[in-house]
Amino acid sequence: MAIRLDFLDGDFETRFAAFLTTKREVSEDVNATVRTIIDDVRLRGDAALADYSKRFDGIDFSETAMAVTEAEIDAAIALVEPEVLGALKVAAVRIEAHHRRQLPKDDIYEDAMGVGLGSRWTPIDAVGLYVPGGTASYPSSVLMNALPARVAGVPRIVMVVPAKDGQINPAVLAAARMAGVEEIYRIGGAQAIAALAYGTETIAPVAKIMGPGNAYVAAAKRHVFGTVGIDMIAGPSEVLVIADGSNDPDWIAADLLAQAEHDTGAQSILITNDAGFATAVENAVERQLKTLPRAHTASASWRDFGAVILVPDLEDAVPLANRIAAEHLELALDDADAMIPKIRNAGAIFVGRHTPEVIGDYVGGSNHVLPTARSARFSSGLGVLDYMKRTSILRLGVEQLRTLGPAAIALARSEGLEAHARSVAIRLNLGDEG
Amino acid sequence: MAIRLDFLDGDFETRFAAFLTTKREVSEDVNATVRTIIDDVRLRGDAALADYSKRFDGIDFSETAMAVTEAEIDAAIALVEPEVLGALKVAAVRIEAHHRRQLPKDDIYEDAMGVGLGSRWTPIDAVGLYVPGGTASYPSSVLMNALPARVAGVPRIVMVVPAKDGQINPAVLAAARMAGVEEIYRIGGAQAIAALAYGTETIAPVAKIMGPGNAYVAAAKRHVFGTVGIDMIAGPSEVLVIADGSNDPDWIAADLLAQAEHDTGAQSILITNDAGFATAVENAVERQLKTLPRAHTASASWRDFGAVILVPDLEDAVPLANRIAAEHLELALDDADAMIPKIRNAGAIFVGRHTPEVIGDYVGGSNHVLPTARSARFSSGLGVLDYMKRTSILRLGVEQLRTLGPAAIALARSEGLEAHARSVAIRLNLGDEG
Numbered sequence A, B: 001m002a003i004r005l006d007f008l009d010g011d012f013e014t015r016f017a018a019f020l021t022t023k024r025e026v027s028e029d030v031n032a033t034v035r036t037i038i039d040d041v042r043l044r045g046d047a048a049l050a051d052y053s054k055r056f057d058g059i060d061f062s063e064t065a066m067a068v069t070e071a072e073i074d075a076a077i078a079l080v081e082p083e084v085l086g087a088l089k090v091a092a093v094r095i096e097a098h099h100r101r102q103l104p105k106d107d108i109y110e111d112a113m114g115v116g117l118g119s120r121w122t123p124i125d126a127v128g129l130y131v132p133g134g135t136a137s138y139p140s141s142v143l144m145n146a147l148p149a150r151v152a153g154v155p156r157i158v159m160v161v162p163a164k165d166g167q168i169n170p171a172v173l174a175a176a177r178m179a180g181v182e183e184i185y186r187i188g189g190a191q192a193i194a195a196l197a198y199g200t201e202t203i204a205p206v207a208k209i210m211g212p213g214n215a216y217v218a219a220a221k222r223h224v225f226g227t228v229g230i231d232m233i234a235g236p237s238e239v240l241v242i243a244d245g246s247n248d249p250d251w252i253a254a255d256l257l258a259q260a261e262h263d264t265g266a267q268s269i270l271i272t273n274d275a276g277f278a279t280a281v282e283n284a285v286e287r288q289l290k291t292l293p294r295a296h297t298a299s300a301s302w303r304d305f306g307a308v309i310l311v312p313d314l315e316d317a318v319p320l321a322n323r324i325a326a327e328h329l330e331l332a333l334d335d336a337d338a339m340i341p342k343i344r345n346a347g348a349i350f351v352g353r354h355t356p357e358v359i360g361d362y363v364g365g366s367n368h369v370l371p372t373a374r375s376a377r378f379s380s381g382l383g384v385l386d387y388m389k390r391t392s393i394l395r396l397g398v399e400q401l402r403t404l405g406p407a408a409i410a411l412a413r414s415e416g417l418e419a420h421a422r423s424v425a426i427r428l429n430l431g432d433e434g
Helices: A012-020 A031-044 A046-057 A070-079 A082-100 A139-152 A170-178 A189-198 A215-224 A249-260 A275-289 A295-305 A314-324 A336-342 A357-362 A398-414 A418-428 B012-020 B031-044 B046-057 B070-079 B082-100 B139-152 B170-178 B189-198 B215-224 B249-260 B275-289 B295-305 B314-324 B336-342 B357-362 B398-414 B418-428
Strands: A003-006 A107-110 A116-123 A126-130 A156-160 A183-185 A208-210 A238-243 A267-272 A307-310 A328-332 A348-351 A388-395 B003-006 B107-110 B116-123 B126-130 B156-160 B183-185 B208-210 B238-243 B267-272 B307-310 B328-332 B348-351 B388-395
Touching (some): A003 A012, A046 A189, A070 A170, A126 A139, A139 A170, A156 A189, A249 A275, A249 A295, A249 A357, A267 A275, A267 A295, A267 A314, A275 A295, A275 A307, A328 A336, A357 B398, A357 B418, A388 B357, A398 A418, A398 B082, A398 B357, A418 B249, B003 B012, B012 B314, B031 B189, B070 B170, B126 B139, B126 B189, B139 B156, B156 B189, B189 B208, B238 B314, B249 B267, B249 B275, B249 B295, B249 B357, B267 B295, B275 B295, B336 B348, B348 B357, B398 B418
Parallel strands (some): A126 A156, A238 A328, A267 A307, A388 B348, B003 B307, B126 B208, B156 B183, B238 B328, B267 B307
Antiparallel strands (some): A107 A116
16 A cells, blocks of 8 residues: 655655655666676677676577577567557657657857857767567667657667577567667677677677666666766656546556556655545555556555655645656646646656556657656656757857957956967967967 | 877777777776765755865855855956956857757647647756866856856756855856856855755755866766756867868967867867978977966877877868767868768867867857767757756547557557556456457
8 A cells, every 4th residue: 555645734744755755776786797797898899798698698699690680570570469560550650750840950040240150960870779688678668769769860770689598579679670770689788788888899889878777787888878878777667646536546546557567666656636536546556456467566566655645735736746756747637738837847747537658658659768766857758869969060250250259368368278368369460468 | 299190001090099099087086085975965964064165175154154145246246357257248148149049949739640749848947056166167167057057947046166265266256147146155076066966954955967077076976966967077178170281380289279278188189181281280389388378288188188180181081070079179171161061970160260169168159068078979068958858748538549549558468567558448448358
């Protein structure tokens, strides 16, 4: 059973503040192991990849090639149920269409003074996409990570996925094909991150590495950051549902459980102004848990991190939601639209009673890689801009330099940077004294 | 004297590759100290700030308030030379105008299916801006970090700056006033970062921390990352000049030295197709060094990390420039415009013979906080987006849920996430079997 907090209780602020800072992740210290693996891959390249893949994944690269071939992808696709292939296609088309709207426009202009200025966007040359193996090997995540790269125009998208005992989820390969990934290696763990960052004989290095992974993968990404770019390190997922008493308690319970089944560290929160409804949802959660395949995970998450918060008025939910800054926020209200402008901090907002968060996980079109653990206060979900970079362009003629130069010289000298001052002064024949 | 590399030499690729991976920074391991300071500030708040400020900055908060008052800023401004104030104003107006063009537009729309989708941008609630003390206390950096925040609409901008023996550079306070910073504390080091991230009795916490600092500040920023957002950790600055033989060697030498005077770890690189011009620049560097106040720093940087690269044709400079991915790239060429589209990786491009990089440091209007150490391959300079975050919005009615729901259910089940499937199915009266 999740905790209950009541806005009107005297100790609400204390309990809510404590709730906000609850840690939901045990961070394993795997840095020493990861560092050894990375150093080894840098030193020995493919040979090190072969050793680690044999040891950790039980795959022998003297028998199976590291690279996945087009024929293997064809064969895998034939194994995927047509219904799932069709659903992946629906998702891919919608994700691509939505992300295409995120493509930035260059802004190249001349100001009133005649100074040329510009912001120019270009795709990153090469990105690596990590896909976990086993049960966390989600084809939907392949689409969510690879399609924005493709929309951005990234010329080289490299996917790595561990092949435990040689196996890769066929739907993952199908999704990769749909998303236009043309270079796939069956490697995983810290060794795969090292290979992407530094390159080996087989794998050319990339400039940025994206995608979720276990503690070793996360530590390896932190470790190679700087040499390459990395995306955010995702924490356990969370949902906040703001719901009035007119909802079907079973619908809302189902949404809370959809989040809870991800991970024992996931978090589901309900804020409502209706105590009776809150109880009905709590009861529905217990009832639905009985027939849920992942009940063990979902009930642990709900018990340890779930919360039901009672507020006297739904307006009181707004400041709480902004402090929680949830990855996913459902507004299951009559006039959900009216609340949207008041919400400042949320990864994604799901509006109305017919927009369960799960639609956003798969087929809504928006990205399901979103900021967790309150980081929506300062960061955004994955998008096309994450696969591009902006270059500033500046162009002065002699006239503009004459106009602006003296101010630059004054500032440089006030900062004690005489060589800065001189690089302007020398072009204006001002000599060393400016 | 900088090294010389010749594209036509047999060992060019080996030497160039080694040059690219040269480390220019000694990274001090200050993590243990930083962790102690952060923990202490979290535990003891203002009292810990007072202790560390007394110890490291020689300032006593029982005599001087931690917060800088409006009257103190007025008094500081009166101390700044009018010429410098005027130059700061020129810079501020231009920086603000350029950054205003970076403001993103919300994109709220309904697709052909009637699904509501949206990308909505909001400013971060509160940001902290670290300003170093001493000689690295640059008013221009205050403008570059604070103005984009103001343009983004960040309601609370907090500046921290260490006051060694009570002193703060008056021009820094003048720049803060111009940039609309209304909350300033005379604290620095890891303790200031901890105060911004976790808050104290006097200082409310922020959501993101920006700005450069020494090894302690950088380590503290890494440490609090996750609790708050941080900007990139800037490395030593660098410039790459691509120049033909028609340039005045003295102008180009001045530009190389402007970069070199920053830091012994700074890097200045010239690529040219004219060996005679290369020698003339090298000679001009040596000549100009003789009268440079910061000659000690500049000559060390030029000696240890400077490079002159000869190419047979200026076209050969392009792939090298893309591999170097310089923070600053000057194109001192007749037809500089023609080269711009070929340059994929650069923080900022300075076009033509009359656009020394220094203009971009101060008064060009673009931001001078740019990606260093080859990170322009995957990241961008500071801009308005760094002070905002994007929230996705998704809205389905019952009709859209009927259309898209089955695909979501199919994908959820294929990923083994039955509770996901049910949260959609229950709304479509499909029951547990979908």
